[in-house]
Amino acid sequence: xxxxxxxxxxxxxxxxxxxxxxxxxxxxxxxxxxxxxxxxxxxxxxxxxxxxxxxxxxxxxxxxxxxxxxxxxxxxxxxxxxxxxxxxxxxxxxxxxxxxxxxxxxxxxxxxxxxxxxxxxxxxxxxxxxxxxxxxxxxxxxxxxxxxxxxxxxxxxxxxxxxxxxxxxxxxxxxxxxxxxxxxxxxxxxxxx
Amino acid sequence: xxxxxxxxxxxxxxxxxxxxxxxxxxxxxxxxxxxxxxxxxxxxxxxxxxxxxxxxxxxxxxxxxxxxxxxxxxxxxxxxxxxxxxxxxxxxxxxxxxxxxxxxxxxxxxxxxxxxxxxxxxxxxxxxxxxxxxxxxxxxxxxxxxxxxxxxxxxxxxxxxxxxxxxxxxxxxxxxxxxxxxxxxxxxxxxxx
Numbered sequence: 124x125x126x127x128x129x130x131x132x133x134x135x136x137x138x139x140x141x142x143x144x145x146x147x148x149x150x151x152x153x154x155x156x157x158x159x160x161x162x163x164x165x166x167x168x169x170x171x172x173x174x175x176x177x178x179x180x181x182x183x184x185x186x187x188x189x190x191x192x193x194x195x196x197x198x199x200x201x202x203x204x205x206x207x208x209x210x211x212x213x214x215x216x217x218x219x220x221x222x223x224x225x226x227x228x229x230x231x232x233x234x235x236x237x238x239x240x241x242x243x244x245x246x247x248x249x250x251x252x253x254x255x256x257x258x259x260x261x262x263x264x265x266x267x268x269x270x271x272x273x274x275x276x277x278x279x280x281x282x283x284x285x286x287x288x289x290x291x292x293x294x295x296x297x298x299x300x301x302x303x304x305x306x307x308x309x310x311x312x313x314x315x316x
Numbered sequence: 317x318x319x320x321x322x323x324x325x326x327x328x329x330x331x332x333x334x335x336x337x338x339x340x341x342x343x344x345x346x347x348x349x350x351x352x353x354x355x356x357x358x359x360x361x362x363x364x365x366x367x368x369x370x371x372x373x374x375x376x377x378x379x380x381x382x383x384x385x386x387x388x389x390x391x392x393x394x395x396x397x398x399x400x401x402x403x404x405x406x407x408x409x410x411x412x413x414x415x416x417x418x419x420x421x422x423x424x425x426x427x428x429x430x431x432x433x434x435x436x437x438x439x440x441x442x443x444x445x446x447x448x449x450x451x452x453x454x455x456x457x458x459x460x461x462x463x464x465x466x467x468x469x470x471x472x473x474x475x476x477x478x479x480x481x482x483x484x485x486x487x488x489x490x491x492x493x494x495x496x497x498x499x500x501x502x503x504x505x506x507x508x509x
Binding site: 158203 | 343344345348375386393396425
């Protein structure tokens, strides 16, 4: 997505070969006009797939996923990051390792918001190691629902997330895929969308 | 806001005199069409006040505040709940007690996203004891910015938040104000907006 790549080049900061700061427009201060364009792009990409729900993970996924839900006219399910494991018939949980924080959280949702027959699009702000997307897919499928797509705002294509998702049978679509970073330099995989 | 009150009566669940569950449309599964109407209502109420930024707190405030930011054409600042106190020139922090969780978090934002001269509208999903709104106001003012308004989606008017905000010089506007709850029953303060 040209608009997004241009914004990353303009306002994103590559701290080193691994850390990309986009908190001036995506995950701390948020440009909602850009989020609206991102939401419309996801709606265009995933049109006609019978999607009846969008899922994301709190809190940075909410702004882009919410705009996609609005553009597609479907509800948004916000999966929570719980620090504790809770045994309850009402809840679905799965452990997710966070590499950035060096810890593990319990990805949690109420069982009643995912049903057999639901066709769910998972949207997240970043794809790096794939842990969060794989965890979300586990929760969706444990409820008997289907992962109808995985949409990513920014993919760090030099990390193993895409490969792990493909090996698990998913086909993530990212709006911008960063191929390489060094301090002050950001390169993209040639854009397909 | 009639539409919101009707939705609370239809899908909200009063567990007891204190706990209102609205997680089927506001803070777990989110109806983005309703959030769009809420955002437009905030934009109408706070029009002409020179607001150039909206602030909220992760994660339940993001959906309604984001729609207000979109309707008003201003950036959204998402204040973070940090478990640790971090000494850094880059950050602003203030402790906020969470009554529902029985703990205290550090409300945190990067200093560079709040400037002297900013006229900030704070929007949150709930007003109960007022701790979160007062904490957000402290952060905004500690940066030399002005709190131009406080907008609340659902106020629990039987709790002391409004009084505490008024005593501190703020005038919160809520789209729905619950006056009384008991199991299965929800009453509203007579609607003004």
